[in-house]
Amino acid sequence: MKVLVTGAGGFIGAMLLQLLAEGGLGGGQSVAAIAAVDRMLPAAMPGVLKMEGDLRDESIHARIADFAPEVCFHLAALPGGAAEADPAGSRRVNLDATMDLFDLLGAIPCQHPRILVYASTIAVYGSKLPDLVTDTTPLRPPLIYGAHKLACEILLADYTRRGLLDGRALRLPGIVARPRTASGLASAFMSDLLHAVAAGEPFTCPVGPQATAWWMSARRCAENLIHAAVMDPGTDSRRAWPLPVLRLSMEEVVHTLSRMYRVDGAQLVRYEPQAMLEAVFGRYPMLDDQTSRALGLRDDGSAEELIRRALTH
């Protein structure tokens, strides 16, 4: 199988490439070649066909068509905070470039529809959620990022129905621990909290101690993306699933970090809740993830495991 990763220079993309290089797709599927697309890629990527450039460039399109991947992991995106600040950019990257990629891959002749694993987001759900989020909870994205991602979920299901792609969209929760750089993600504070407390540094948390979020380590996220490429989604017209998540309050995370890293998290963390961040990222309720678990998708197991995976590279 030839595998393409877009957004390969990003945080999750790098982890995904590492796992693909180590273990392929699993499930007896061998990987014949891996191609990586991003505007910037690491200099050394042994065994990976590098396609450095904008996903919207015609030259990149030509190289992708030439490579003709059987599996594509589409991670390239303008993240939530950056998208909200640049709606036109979000339309270009998160909507138009994504549809162009779907059109491009759908048009390459193939015996079976090409598998498209799409990194969607829990930001499709909305900010006034019921106590239990289920498969029938209405989707009301509270930010343009989630609106564009949801639109692409719907379009991917339609490409799948028309037999052009075999789409599998996963709704990613807060993925930790991102590097401590400006990522453009509004939820970056979740990663920053982990880094700071583990290092024994003070941290100002922009949501309150009881704020609950949905968490996953980058490693488990990449494992789930790979699993999504090989799992059997059945014949249901549905083509988007939430990842099973650990639902943890900030306080629980700080408590676990304190125990693991022998620090006094209660002293280190000061809470200064911002209403907008709290509403969007601090009120995640219970998630009914039975359908996702039945497909073989998994959470990190425990807060300890989450933190261990998140902070070990």
Place this chain on the structure above:
Amino acid sequence: MKVLVTGAGGFIGAMLLQLLAEGGLGGGQSVAAIAAVDRMLPAAMPGVLKMEGDLRDESIHARIADFAPEVCFHLAALPGGAAEADPAGSRRVNLDATMDLFDLLGAIPCQHPRILVYASTIAVYGSKLPDLVTDTTPLRPPLIYGAHKLACEILLADYTRRGLLDGRALRLPGIVARPRTASGLASAFMSDLLHAVAAGEPFTCPVGPQATAWWMSARRCAENLIHAAVMDPGTDSRRAWPLPVLRLSMEEVVHTLSRMYRVDGAQLVRYEPQAMLEAVFGRYPMLDDQTSRALGLRDDGSAEELIRRALTH
């Protein structure tokens, strides 16, 4: 108020213009000017500013920006059957041109966000519906037309959230009676059935006698569109509502036509169900339209009233 109608040369657009000319927007809102956009418009449109051309043309964009409507009825679309046959065309018209219009209207400075009444469709729902369709029924569009319309509903809600537009999307059911010409609508048989039986002509129905559809006359549809522009949708983030509908089987419609036009419908109509049409257009269940009714949206009242309005011009 300055009012713009896109798709103004179409079946519903013409009815809407007629009602706007007769009674304005109602609710004490006077109409200062009406502009109509379409690739072809009737020669005589007294009192209407004609903008003949493709909605995607820059010259049309410039004229719309110059006109600066406070209310826009966006009806222009590539309909269901035509969209399914031309997916790239559907993307251009139903998705890209619609977003361009949203961007254009959202960028014209204005004291209040401009009102955008969007003609969405019951084709957003899907083909394997529960016995009662409610506000929480998952949306799984069975055709590209519905997928693109649903994507635009989501985007319109986001433009509304960002304060750029005041969006109100209505999900239109099968609107009758369209003229007996190739409209590109897969549901055109509903109109053709009415014309044929009322005229005492034989008709081959592509769905069975027990097939149930959601019906509305063009006149009631246009009344609802106008009401949507002046109603108070409250502060709910939801910005799309199904129109209240009459749910009628083909047999009920034929029976009512027979009585009203003194013909023998049972003799005239031969049923030759096509599986795909039956699945998409013949299995509409009950619709919980309480929210829509509370907003003042209405159905035709009875099968007789529906047919009378549909066949009287």
